[in-house]
Amino acid sequence: MIINNLLLASESYTHTNWEFHNVNVRFSRLYYIIDGEAYYKENGQAVRFKKGHLYLTPVNTPFDLYENPDDKLLHTYVHIITLPEVTQFTEIKVEDGTPLADAVSLWRKYARSENYELVTNIIQFLLSQISGDLLSG
Secondary structure, three states, X not given: OEEEXXXXXXXXXXXXXXXXXXXXXXXXXXXXXXXXXXXXXXXXXXXXOOOOEEEEOOOOOOEEEEEOOOOOOEEEXXXXXXXXXXXXXXXXXOOXXXXXXXXXXXXXXXXXXXXXXXXXXXXXXXHHHHHHHHHHO
């Protein structure tokens, strides 16, 4: 998977009333969950985001995102356009001591950087680790 465009990258708590319904966009969202309670819902099935997991959302697939306002979501995120496009919702546990965990650590360190080339390279490496996990798992 290759990054064609990085649109937005940061780490933060979600804004007030973080709730999106029937989202259908031409980019993917990659989330790393640090704390809090939030949900992804597609085709009537809801998945609770888990701490220490990565989530990758599909392109051109309607979904909902929402959180528990009493337990705000702290997450690292990026909005990206990839080749090929992401076609399915993906959840991957980040195991300590793995290259994937190292990539997430770098991403978190530089997510707010204005050096988009550096952030893009980090996300590219992270996606290569996710692709490897999907192919071997």
